[in-house]
Amino acid sequence: MKAQPYRETLPASWFYDPDQYRRELRAIWYREWLCLGREEDWPATGDFQRVDIGDEQIIVTRAGDGALHAFHNTCRHRGSALCEAQSGTFSNGRIVCPYHAWTYALTGELERAPRTTERDGVRLEDFSLYRVALDSWRGFVFVNLAAEPRSSLQEALAEESGHVAAWPLEELRRVHRETQRLACNWKIFWENYLECYHCPGVHPDLCRLVPIYRTGFMDYADAGQEPDPQRPHAMLRPGAVTWSTDGGTDLPWFDGLGKEDAERGMTFATWAPTMFLVAHVDYVRTVRVLPLGTEQTELIVDWYVHRDLLDHPALDVKRLVAFGSQVVTEDARVCELNQKGIRCARHQRGVLLEVEDYVHGFEQWVRQRLGE
Numbered sequence: 001m002k003a004q005p006y007r008e009t010l011p012a013s014w015f016y017d018p019d020q021y022r023r024e025l026r027a028i029w030y031r032e033w034l035c036l037g038r039e040e041d042w043p044a045t046g047d048f049q050r051v052d053i054g055d056e057q058i059i060v061t062r063a064g065d066g067a068l069h070a071f072h073n074t075c076r077h078r079g080s081a082l083c084e085a086q087s088g089t090f091s092n093g094r095i096v097c098p099y100h101a102w103t104y105a106l107t108g109e110l111e112r113a114p115r116t117t118e119r120d121g122v123r124l125e126d127f128s129l130y131r132v133a134l135d136s137w138r139g140f141v142f143v144n145l146a147a148e149p150r151s152s153l154q155e156a157l158a159e160e161s162g163h164v165a166a167w168p169l170e171e172l173r174r175v176h177r178e179t180q181r182l183a184c185n186w187k188i189f190w191e192n193y194l195e196c197y198h199c200p201g202v203h204p205d206l207c208r209l210v211p212i213y214r215t216g217f218m219d220y221a222d223a224g225q226e227p228d229p230q231r232p233h234a235m236l237r238p239g240a241v242t243w244s245t246d247g248g249t250d251l252p253w254f255d256g257l258g259k260e261d262a263e264r265g266m267t268f269a270t271w272a273p274t275m276f277l278v279a280h281v282d283y284v285r286t287v288r289v290l291p292l293g294t295e296q297t298e299l300i301v302d303w304y305v306h307r308d309l310l311d312h313p314a315l316d317v318k319r320l321v322a323f324g325s326q327v328v329t330e331d332a333r334v335c336e337l338n339q340k341g342i343r344c345a346r347h348q349r350g351v352l353l354e355v356e357d358y359v360h361g362f363e364q365w366v367r368q369r370l371g372e
């Protein structure tokens with residue numbers, strides 16, 4: 001019998017070649033909408049966060065008009081970085097360059113360039129900070145480094161945002177954050193996320209909670225199986241209602257979830273390359289991704305509950321966090337393992353199985369973004 005042709009992965013070198021990494025920064029990371037946090041992360045005027053995205057540094061700050069503004073962390077005079085701190089508050093509502101003290105408003109306009117004279121020909125209005133597009137969606141703050149983003153934020157999120165329409169995302173507040181630096185290329189992280197072929201071996205506890213994961217597929221249709229006719233939408237084992245160590249929760253459920261959303265027990269919305277969100281009946285978790293280098297990726301994992309539950313006696317953050325944290329740690333280990341082996345000179349390309357269809361889709365998307 002003639003063997004079927006098999007499906008190959010991207011070239012292995014794409015996961016460690018610095019030139020390829022730069023191509024992907026330019027074609028993907030500097031053109032897509034990227035989530036940088038939540039509106040409440042900038043509570044007061046002048047509060048700022050600095051975020052590193054590949055080789056670029058962005059400052060996001062709240063101005064006196066109440067709106068958030070984003071700029072490149074670069075002075076218009078001779079290009080010095082404006083702030084070194086990761087976060088803080090600009091005093092007196094001004095951004096002052098630490099080099100020669102050019103002074104900018106929180107909205108980016110150059111207000112003062114010390115000791116310039118008419119002979120210099122510097123008109124203040126020509127030297128505003130390099131602005132970065134910023135928009136919010138249901139409490140989440142996004143930026144886009146493209147001079148002209150190819151779509152609005154709403155358009156970019158539309159396809160997946162419907163999955164979590166019933167959750168009161170605006171009313172969430174963070175109760176815990178875990179940040180991890182993974183020694184792997186950013187695509188390794190997403191490819192691992194997009195398949196469950198590894199689940200039986202890597203996530204035994206998760207497979208007990210989500211039985212279909214034992215097949216290596218992520219849902220019943222893909223696995224060619226019939227769901228339980230009594231609970232046709234359920235993803236969790238009978239008796240379990242959320243992702244927790246015992247499948248239970250002591251917290252009240254979100255108001256307004258439909259029967260399907262509640263029965264499912266886990267609802268994903270995925271916006272590669274920047275983040276995915278998992279919504280449960282009692283809490284929401286997001287995982288944000290940032291490329292720090294060819295083989296360095298930052299993961300920021302946040303847990304949220306409804307703001308009315310922050311003082312609830314049943315809120316046990318340790319219990320809320322334990323299961324998701326375990327799964328992230330298990331994934332981080334295999335991502336780093338994958339990165340270690342992929343540099344082998346003999347290994348030019350891997351092979352993708354049917355069970356890795358979404359990985360194939362992701363690789364096609366990367367190629368398409370690169371114009372191939």
Ligand code: FES
Pocket residue numbers: 075076077078079080097098099100101102
């Ligand atoms: S580089 Fe910023 S004031 Fe000179």
Ligand SMILES: [Fe+2]
Pocket residue numbers: 192193198199202203330331
């Ligand atoms: Fe996993």
